[in-house]
Amino acid sequence: MSRTSIRVDGFDHGAQPIPVASRKGSLIATGGIYGLDPETGTLPDDVAAQTRLMFWQLERVLSAAGAGFDDVVRMTVYAKVPEARAHVNEHWLKAFPDPASRPARHTLAYDGLPANMLVQCDVIAMVDGHD
Known part of the structure; x- marks a missing residue:
């Protein structure tokens, strides 16, 4: 079973030779997903917009890998x-509305995000079947 690099138009890790996600069989792991604005190609300066766009970009990455929010396990x-936590919780509840079926989550205070990036995530997902 081979590994497949996942790419999404308009979203990448800059000049780094890193795909936005990787899939091997049923397992999908993302790299860092952040709130890149597709219209400007930049990060907005406020955490609310970055969080909204982070979840939007995550949905795009999952879709490109053949998955969706229902497949996220962590x-x-x-x-x-x-203040990022409140915005994350808002979009978390939209993405995972069923309290009996939510992925595990760990939120870390992390000052090492680059430039004006205020929030970033990564996920592990598992899909039924595999290519």
């Missing part, structure tokens, strides 16, 4: 500012 969130 999410790690890196937050540079404390």
Whole structure:
């Protein structure tokens, strides 16, 4: 079973030779997913917009890998500012509305995010069947 690099138009890790996600069989793991604005190609300066766009970009990456929010089993969130948690929770509840079927999540206070990035996540997902 081979590994497949996942790419999404308009979203990448810059000049780094890293795909946005990788899939091997039923397992999907993302790299860092952040709130890149597709219209400007930049990060907005506010955490609310970055969080909304992070979840939107995550949905795109999962879709490109053949998955969706229902397939996520673990999410790690890196937050540079404390107020990020409330915005993450807002979008978390939209993405995972069923309290009996939510992935595990770990939210870390992390000051090492680059430039004006205020929030970032990565996920592990598992899909039924495999290519």
